[in-house]
Amino acid sequence: MTISDLRQRGLILFEAISGSRAYGTHLPHSDTDLKGVFILPETEFYGLDYVPQVANETNDEVFYELRRFVELLLKNNPTVLELLGTPPDCVISRHPLFAAFRAEDFLSKLCRQSFAEYAVAQIRKARGLNKKINHPEPPTRKSVLDFCYVTVGAGAQPVQLWLAHHGYSIAQCGLANVPHLTDLYALFVEDKKAPHGYRGLVRDPETSQDVLLSAVPKGQEPVAYLSFNRNGYSTYCRVFREYHEWVKKRNAERYENTVQHGKNYDAKNMLHVFRLLQMAEEIALTGQLHVRRPNRDFLLQIRRGEFEYETLVEQAEALVMRVEAAFAASNLPEAPDKQAAEQLLIRMRQDWYSAASR
Template sequence: MTIEELKKSGSIIFESISGSRAYGLDTATSDTDIRGVFILPKEQFYSLNYIEQINNETNDIAYYELGKFMELLSKNNPNIMELLNVPDDCILYKHPIFNSIKKEDFLSKLCKNTFANYAFTQIKKARGLNKKIVNPVNKERKSVEDFCYVREDKQSILFKDFVSSKDLNPKYCGLVNLSHMKDCYNLFYSEKLNYNGIAREKANQVCLSSVPKSEKPIALLYFNVDGYSTYCKKYNEYWDWVEKRNDERYKSNISHNKNYDAKNMMHTFRLLHMAKEIGLNKEINVRRNDRDYLLSIKNAEFEYDELVSRAQTLNEVLDTIYDNSRLIDRPNLDFINKLVYEIRNDFYNK
């Protein structure tokens, strides 16, 4: 089911603007995120075609089936909990049946960990971006040959340097497994015996050749498989990130030269502050009254280490707040199961 088909089905029971526009932290370049809840048509729910979530490619628009939505609520998932208290000006549609889902039945001491853990995940993401910024990966991809080394005298040299120094053509090289020595091969050379070279184009492994027993190897070759695998993973991750990154956000992070993703750090403190407010007041304050402070973080007005220290202090404060909080320990699953049944049954019958 596509988003367009979902909207035509009449199954949506809640839809709202979320993200930065709901927090009051949006700027001129901010995207508009949409989150919603739907009840799968009865025929699909009772068949093998259960769908728990429908979203677009960038996940800016996402709708959760009632069962999945309530499951995430029962775990106090931060992004889902916010939907229970989004500002009225962000609500695009609310079916009366959605009113039976009340935040008081879900707010619990689980929020301390779910919000804080998510917050510290943002810190890791903030620093992780820097690794990509300062360690770019060349677009021209390395080959297996770039991770092959030849033992010569008392040292190892890159295969490409070896053949160059000997004035050898790589296509006339051949490899044969060397018993009891992992990733090591005897290297042969002949312009007459039709060897296969050491690797085919775009291959992920070395290429073996059939070599007459009378032939003598010219050297011992080692293929650094782990090094090649690590490089391939890094290459794919980097260029996937380049393809999908938000260029405006990337340019902003480059310009402030603080070596962290300022937007991730902003969300760290938004989440920690929300966790504190939930513990003290049993309220989910989606629209932020600390907007100026959060935007100053987004504008990279602080050093990374200072922000990490502040976040750790806030996290320690949460321990005391939640130890003394009157929140329930965790949502009542028996109540939630009954509520899900009643909502679904009522929706299908009407």
């Protein structure tokens, strides 16, 4: 089933322009996002192939089946709640039955989680992006040996520096476990005139994920002890992998915009942080949902990168505290009335199917 099918079959209950054009933060080149609600024909609803959602390939046009729409409303999902607060100039079509849905009937303290906690997650995401931009990982990954150190007196020295200082090669070395001590190894170096067949420190300096142990003849004395910072290596590998996955998957246009404004944060992402937090505070204080934002200029200043990253994060965190306080004192119900929502859903479906059968 496609969105075109929904239109041709007359199954759409509500359709509207959403996103930046509904918020009032759009620019001349902004995309036009569409959201809506549809209802399955009676036979398809009762059959085995329930369709909860239909979207286009880019996912900027999304329509929810009536039941799925109500399920998300009961969770205070921001995207579907915003449909109920769509500005009149963004409404494309609205079936008379859909008028029974009002945002005020679904707003609850769950919005603290669905709006504000999502915004907090975006702040963390912004911090991660800032770190990635300011601390890029080189294209070549470090090796296990970069996390190995050799005891020298009361201190330690990077193993590769230690090897170079003593004129040893990796192939001359052998490692053996030190009982009861995690990631500490006795380091042996064989005499070239009397080799013991040591296996070296790693199997392959570029690809190995661990140090390599050797069989050491009895009576051999270690020349030093080697410590492998395994936790540090594991953390480094995760950060390296995440960084290069981000490079591979990042939105090129948004990244270029981030670099161009020079503030090293995703400006569009930070715009939504403030939008969501401000909407959450309004919901807690007034019990109303305002989709069209009254502070377009401020939000567009964020999008243009006119603020320092640290300033925005500080303001956002202060706004989070205000939102928490507002919901703690709010008279909103803890959650929407599930029974009333279910009755509305049943009644609307019955009315639709009854009209369709005439």
